[in-house]
Amino acid sequence: MAIVAKSSRFSQFGRPVLAWGVGLMFFFPIFWMVLTSFKTDADAVKPEHLIWFTPTFENYLNMTENYDYWRFAKNSVITAVLATAFTLCVGIPCAYAMAFNPSRSTKDVLMWMLSTKMLPAAAVLYPMTFITKSAGLFDTHFLIILVLSLINLPIVVWMLFTYFKEIPKDIIEAGQMDGVNTWGEIKEILIPLAWGGIASTALLCFIFCWNEAYWTVRLTTTDAATLSKLIEGNRAPEGLFFGRLSAVSAAAVGPIVVLGWFCQKQLVQGLTFGAVK
Amino acid sequence: MGRIQLKNVTKSFGDVQVIPPLDLTIEDGEFAVFVGPSGCGKSTLLRMIAGLEDLTSGEIEIDGAIATQVPPAQRGLAMVFQSYALYPHMSVRKNIGFPLRMAKMAQPEIDQRVETAAKSLNLMDYLDRKPADLSGGQRQRVAIGRAIVREPAAFLFDEPLSNLDAALRVGMRLEIGELHERLQTTMIYVTHDQVEAMTMANKIVVLRAGVIEQVGSPLHLYHRPQNEFVAGFIGSPKMNFVTGTEAEKHGAATIGIRPEHTVVSMSKGSWKGRVGVAEHLGSDTFIHVHDTGVADMVTVRVSGDIAVKHGDTVYLTPQADQIHKFDAQGLRL
């Protein structure tokens, strides 16, 4: 009899149970939120209506009629899309240069870029508010796009850098021999070869932009306010209206959950920095 | 045209100088082969000619014009990489046509040139495949196709056959040789394969630690190696070196005798020894002889039908007119 590896009892039964357990644990808050969004504000806080209640669309109708959900949603889409596009436009050439023409200090620059993420945002809240207000940028799309881009640039450059590193240098050099210029190298060789990596990076960047709340809440009032601001705004001072809040939240995360669901594979690849194929 | 001249060229990586000042001229139409031990700077030199590596100092001239600052694409040279370096996302047709598209050639002309190249390389059946779906030999042919469509001033090859199996290597060697005969274009070829160097080159450049040890035709290097290093490097199996009194008899510090220039006898000869390993190749037998008293081991090459076995006593006599003499510095006397 040949000796083969036996799968343990744990990997046969324990692991799926554990996986499902963890999965449900993470999914539960979302499930609860969606459930609550169909309750009236009164029902939402009553334990006896935890599972059994009369569903209502009131919260959703209310939201689109009274709160102008679509304006916030439009702002979210505009800022997240443009910020992602801008980040990629800067990040791709940057990561390309660092991956294929590294200098002595490339490693240090990468570390430094990541270290900017360690600065507590609150530390620069007042200067940021003050400067943007006096520069007349407060509550503009331009500002939000700029801030979202800058916040995500380090992580985007890091991700792209690791993807580009996987492309053999020979292929880029063959391109140089064959007569492409720098832009050609990026357009003809780099982007087609790293397409999967660029897509996962873009997706992740888009999600980060969409979910960003600290700055979008504080640097906007109405014109450039995103869905994060809408949620924040429903945390009404006169007490929490859980039904309403849940509906707004569900409508805010909905698009991103759907997007994430369809792009699971790319996302996992993006989050593991390409280690999983 | 493709006359390539290196003038006083040096290369350092950081503080390490891998190429000390070096001069070399490769004439138009020549097939030059760079050989030398691993790490001696063959690839670096080739990449400097290609423009993929900057020179630390010195000049490179291509057809009389200084090309030192000219970017790779404008030098008119084509390179074939050891890893083939095909574009994985393009079909064979697109791969071969890529340099032409970059040169903004009209599509019908590109198609026609790709077809011509593909025909000459037996790639017609594979034009619409991606590189991943080709064998190693086919990929190498695509890489060569991509180089020839441009009609370059010179071809640069960096160990193009080292990823192929032995039989294919022989086949491709012949194909590249024929290509050179047909195009009469300058080719510079890096290898550490003896046989490739000897059979393909008009001119062999032997490098050691970035220094040119000798330049010459294969047979010149074989018959008149300038120093011990070249003598030991060119020829297979390696030349035997003998020092001490035996060498002094010839008025040299070291003498070298090639395995094929030693007569073997079972009864009499200059050096008596014991057979260690006998490698029977069929046509030839390489006998490694121990305990001769002149060197640790002497290798001799005899015809395949001589029957010797481990432990036999044999007598060796070097052919007097084939003894290479070197002084204490290793230079030819």
Ligand SMILES: Nc1ncnc2c1ncn2[C@@H]1O[C@H](COP(=O)(O)OP(=O)(O)OP(=O)(O)O)[C@@H](O)[C@H]1O
């Ligand atoms: N980018 C680099 N940075 C630092 N040192 C390098 C670099 N490229 C090459 N070297 C060094 O330069 C020397 C020559 O390298 P090169 O690749 O030219 O050798 P080679 O003769 O082609 O060897 P092989 O036969 O193994 O391919 C080696 O000692 C190598 O370590």
Ligand SMILES: [Mg+2]
């Ligand atoms: Mg090499």
